[in-house]
Amino acid sequence: MRVIHAKAPGKIILMGEHAALHGCPILACSVGLYCQVWLQPRQDGQLKLQLPDLALEAVYPPGYLADYARDVRQAWELYRNTPNPQTFARLRGDDRDHLVKCAIGEILLHVPAQDCRGFSLRVQSQIPLDAGFGSSGALAVTLMAALSRLFRLNAAHHPLESLAMQVERYQHGQPSGIDHNTSLRGSLVERRRDPYGAYHFTSWSDTNLNLPLADLRIYHTGAARESTGQIIAATRHRLEGRDNPLLASLWRHTERFRALLQQSPPPLDALKTVVRAYEADLESLGIVPATIMDTIRAIEKSGGAAKICGAGGLSGDQAGALLVIDAADLPELARYRRINAALAVPGLELSES
Incomplete structure (x- = not known):
């Protein structure tokens, strides 16, 4: 059969x-x-x-x-x-x-x-x-x-x-x-x-992929208390409205990040600047728990950059995937599981x- x-x-x-x-x-x-x-x-x-x-x-x-x-x-x-x-x-x-x-x-x-x-x-x-x-x-x-x-x-x-x-x-x-x-x-x-x-x-x-894989790490901070749908339902109104400044900022950073990936090789310092800026906007949106924000500040202080990848979380200390760029093995990252996958x-x- x-x-x-x-x-x-x-x-x-x-x-x-x-x-x-x-x-x-x-x-x-x-x-x-x-x-x-x-x-x-x-x-x-x-x-x-x-x-x-x-x-x-x-x-x-x-x-x-x-x-x-x-x-x-x-x-x-x-x-x-x-x-x-x-x-x-x-x-x-x-x-x-x-x-x-x-x-x-x-x-x-x-x-x-x-x-x-x-x-x-x-x-x-x-x-x-x-x-x-x-x-x-x-x-x-x-x-x-x-x-x-x-x-x-x-x-x-x-x-x-x-x-x-x-x-x-x-x-x-x-x-x-x-x-x-x-x-x-x-x-x-x-x-x-x-x-x-x-x-x-x-x-x-099919085009020109210049993702700096050697400089990227992915961590799992733990499952959020809320599902993606619940988080979206609770926060989407914060990005609505004509000329919404937070939405405009997120949009601008996304376009900048895309343009940087089209360069060969992408300038790492510029990528980190954009990632930090997008993360700051996600924090303004209210989907990054305080504990994770503290970890991200430590990463930034060490010269790296990090951002939540996905819906994030509304409560608790966990918010799913964390993208880290060019960061040292900090003690703050040891609490999270590194995803050793291609x-x-x-x-x-x-x-x-």
Whole structure:
């Protein structure tokens, strides 16, 4: 009996988080931490989930998951029309396997009843949750890629990028799309809006990638208390309004960072200056806990630079991924786990045996 295997990397945002939800360009880089999915057909028509990372196993009838996806679609429409913490909580729910059920249900809604079949699904991931490493984006990509292969969905009618975006909406509410596109494409990915308001994704592996990998370190400060969607719902109003000065500053720093990466080699001192400036704006936005700010000040005092990568955190002492540039082995960094994984790795791999 055939087994479908999908594998996709996580990501970190180099520049543009939060501001991207208001049209700003955003740059992200894939990280060699992987989400993997194994999918095998079953003869009894049931859907068996094995999620060892969550210590969860479950068996569902297909009709239940299709109905689950319909209900979540309605919750997302409510959130889209009235984005606030309350409507987001209704969208996200409390089920530990929420996102997996959403992905399966979405696929089932695209499959004719006569083509439905049972399967066993196993998911394992190295990517930290609620930490800015793109765990849900990689999960969405691997799930939708494997399920699309199982049900032989036409890629022209059901593009993988769109299917994964739908799943990401059920996790984050109004995602930028950068997470799952980076997992799908790999390397460094940019999202930019054209003059007509449409967003386009570009892989820098096809252009001129000058990422100073030797000078970059990634640390995990611990999972934030709040999910990305909760943080966005609580803070997005601070970047709204015509001529918003904080949004304008974030936008300006992102464009400067992009321009520096196009130089060969990028000037390290200038990169550090931009990273410090963007971090200062994230602190003004209120998503960097005080303990992490103290660590970043120590890094800056030593001559380096650092910034939160991703949503950050609203409370507690943890805020996910921390990008560090040209810094010594400071005692303040010893409290965090260094992510010893390659950057700018290839994207989705899909196979069948």
